[in-house]
Amino acid sequence: MTASGARFPFSAVVGQDRLKLALILSAVSPGIGGVLIRGEKGTAKSTIVRGLGPLLGEDSRVVDLPIGATEDRVVGSLDLTRVLRDGQAHFTPGLLAQADGGVLYIDEVNLLSDHLVDVLLDAAASGRVTVERDGVSHTQSAQFVLVGTMNPEEGELRPQLLDRFGLVVDVAGPREVDERVAIVTSRMAYDADPEGFVTEYADRESELSARIGRARESVAAVVTPPAELRRISGICAHLDVDGLRGDIVMARTAAAHAAWRGATEVGEEDVRVAAELALPHRRRRNPFDESSMSEEQLDDALDAGQDAADEPPAPDDGHGDGDDGPGDDRPDSGSEDPDGPDPDGPDDDGPDTDPPGGGGGATGPRFGAKPGSGSARIRTFRADGVGDGDPGRRSRARSTRGATVRDVDFTAATPVHLFGTVLAAARRGVGRGLPAVQPDDLRGAERIGTESNLVVFLVDLSGSMTARSRLAAVREACVELLRDSYTRRDRVAVVVACGTDAYVAVPPTRSVDIAVARLAQVRTGGRTPLGEGLMRSVEVIDRAARTDPHRRPLLVVVSDGRATGAEDAARRVEAGADEVVRRGVTSVVVDCEQGFVRLGTAVSLAARLGAQYVRLGDLAEIGLAAGVRGVA
DSSP states (O other): TTTTTTOOGGGGGOOOOOHHHHHHHHHHHHHGEEEEEEEEEESSSHHHHHGGGGGGGOOOOOEEEEETTOHHHHHOEOOHEEEHHHOOOEEEOOOHTTTTSSSSTTTGGGGGGGHHHHHHHHHHSSSEEEETTTTTTEEEEOEEEEEEEOOGOOOOOOOOOOHHHEEEEEEOOOOOHHHHHHHHHHHHHHHHOOOHHHHHHHHHHHHHHHHHHHHHHGGGOOOHHHHHHHHHHHHHHHHOOOOOHHHHHHHHHHHHHHHTOSSSSHHHHHHHHHHHHTTTTSSSSSSSSOOOOOOOEEHHHHHHHHHHSSSOOOOSSOOOOSSOOTTOOOOSSSSOOOOOOOOOOOGSSSSOOOOOTTSSSHHHHHHHHOOOOOOEEEEEEOOOOOSOOOOOOOOOEEEEEEEEEEEOOTTTOOBBBHHHHHHHHHHTTTTTSSOOGGGGGGGGEEEEEEOEEEEEEEEOGGGOOOOHHHHHHHHHHHHHHHHHHHHOEEEEEEEEEHHHHHHHHEEEEEEHHHHHHHTTOOOOOOOOOHHHHHHHHHHHHHHHHHHHHSEEEEEEEEEEEOSSSSSTTHHHHHHHHHHHTTTTTTEEEEEEESSSSSOHHHHHHHHTTTTTEEGGGGHHHOOOHHHHHOOO
C-alpha cells in the first residue's frame, strides 16, 4: 500500500492462481480453518493477502499480528484503570476482535508461540473467543479469515498445528521469462501511478467482490451427494490421513468451490480442488517425509476415491445413527469429534474446538453453515515469564518464567501477581476512590512452565566405527532422537568427530529438513578426535547460551570412547569432558564398542561426564529416544 492508501489490486496479481483460489475459498467458508502459505520471500504473498481484505466488504480490514505479540494483545487485556476506579474487571478487545469480519494475517507464523497459534486456530474455526481470566469471563466475536505465511527453512510448525490449518499452499517464484516480465511491468505501472492503476482494475475488483459475496450467501445451500462424500473419504483413506479433520475440511472446501463456480451440488472437480489444497500437509506421516503431493500421487488417490464413490453404501443394520442400545460395547475411538482436543494432552497448549456447522459444513449432506455457532475457550491466562527464552515442550518445571496459573499468598520467593494484587486492593477500596495498594494486598504468582532443550549430538564416525551394521544403528538412533526433538519443539545440533578434527555438521536448528539434508552429506573414516568433538560441542552450547540463555542443553555422545589421532588424545578427552561438566550440561553416552576385547573407554567417559550410560545393543529393547526422554 502506498502513502495514498491505494492497495495493489487482488485481481492485478500475475500468477499464483492456486494461492488466490485458496484464499477465496477460505473467505467463502471461513470454517475451512484458514490458509497456510509456505515458500520463499518475494512471491507476492503479502500483496495477495492484503488485496483480499477490500473484497470482503467495506468494513473489512487486514489486521497484522506481530510475531512478538503477547496473549493479552491478541485476545484482549484487563483495563487496570477501570479496576482501580470501579473495582470491576473490564476487558479491552484485542487483535482478534479487530479482525472480526476481515483477515488476520501472520507473517512467519512458524516463529509464533505455539499457544498463540492454538488460540488463533480455535478462534478461526469457531468464530468466537471466550476468555476466562482471573475469575472473569468475556466472549467476543472473532469471525475472520486466518492467513499465515512461513519459510520452512526457518523452522517447521509441529504436526498438530500444521494439521489444523485448513488449506496449505506452497508458493515459489516464476521460472518463465514472460511471466517474470509481466510481473515486473505490472509492478512498475503501479509504482508510477497507484491511483490510476487501482482505477484500471476497479471493475474487476467489484465483479470479484460480488462473486465472493454470492458464494458466501449460497454455500450453506450447496448439497454434497453421498457418492461425493464417499469419494472424499476414499481419498483420505488412500492417503492414510490421520483422524477425520481432513475429510471434514475437504467437504467444506469442495462445497465452497461449488458455490464459487455457481453450482448447487458438489461434483468431482470440486473434490479434486479440495484434495489439492487440503491434503498435502495431512498425508505427512512423520517429519522426514515429503510434505508435498505429486500429480501422480493425487491421481492415484482420486482413482481410489472413484472406486469408493462407485461402491454402494453399506446397508443400515439399525445401529447407525441411533442411541447406543444395551450391549453396544463399541469403543469410543474419538472419531465422532475429530475437531475435539488432540490426544497429546499438555503438548497442545489450547483446546481444539471446532463445533458442528462452524463456518462451512452443515450436518447431513449440506456443508457451509454460517460461522459463529460456537466459542473457543482460552481457559488460562498465560502471562509472559520473567525470562525471554523460547517456550519448551519437554521438561515441565515449576519456575519463575512459566505460565501464571493462579494467585497465592505473597512471599519473598514468589513473583508479584499484578492482577491479583490490584483486584485485592480494588475490592478493599471500592466506592472510596482510587485505592492505594497496601502490603496486605500483595498476591504472589504461582507459575508452572516448561523448558525447551538444545540437543547436541556428538557422533564418532571414525574408522573404528565403519562396520555397516553399527553405523546404520548409530544413524537410526540419531534419526529417532531428531524426530523426538522435532515434535518436542527443541533445537538440535550435530557435531561429527572423524579424521583429524571435529566439525559442526548441523548447527542448532528446529528444521528437520535442514538437519536431514546436512546429515546426508556427512562422510565417515579416519581417526577419532573425540576430545576436539567435546570441545566443539561446548562451543555450540556456549554460542547458543548467549542468544538463548534459558534453553537447557543436552549432550548425546555416540562413540566407543576410543580417542585417537594425537599423543595426548586421552588428555584432550578429559579436558573436554571437564568443560562439559563445568557448564552443568546433562549428558548421555551411547557405547558403540563391540568385539571380544572391550576397553570400556565409553564407561570411563560416562563416569567423567556424570552421564547416563547405555549400550548400543540395548537400544533394540528400550529405544534411545526413550532413554533421552528419561534424562530430559
